[in-house]
Amino acid sequence: MAEVFVSKASDFKDGDRKIVKTSKGEVGMFFEEGSYYAYSNTCPHQGGPACEGIMMNKVIDVIAPDRTYQGQSFSDTRHFVCPWHGYEFDLKTGQCWGDARVKLKKFEVVRRGDDIFINV
Ligand code: FES
Structure with missing residues (x-):
């Protein structure tokens, strides 16, 4: 397992993300509501x-x-959408909403002081 530097924490604002090249391919790291999440940037589809x-x-x-339909609303659950064909992935788990068999590979995020790393 290798540790890859991603960014200074002070450079990340809520809602930011960064794509990092690693020996295991590209990894996307997200920062939302005080938590970091990192997933493979390669869609399983x-x-x-x-x-x-x-x-x-x-x-x-x-x-x-x-059981009557009242319309649509938005949940509190955040997700991101693959730009190629629209698969939707849960931000906290990497699980695909439309297919329970599909999940993005998740990577551990480590913060040391102001430095943020991912383990790949
Ligand atoms: S490659 Fe991501 S949805 Fe098809």
Whole structure:
């Protein structure tokens, strides 16, 4: 396992991300609400740059207790969307929303002082 320097923590604002080249391929690191997440930037579908897609909240159907459809809203769950074909990945887990068999490879993020590293 190798440690790869990503950035100074002080250079990262909430909502920022950075793509880093490593010996294991590109890794996308995200910073959201005080937490860091790092995933392979290679989409398991067909190899697209999954971590470079738009970030958004999940769209959910609102269903009343009587099972009638009330419209749509946004959940608190953040995810990013692969720009090639639209697979959506949960920010905290890397799990694909549309297919439970698909998940991005996750990497450990280590912060030492103001330096942030990923273990690949
Ligand atoms: S390559 Fe990512 S959705 Fe197809």
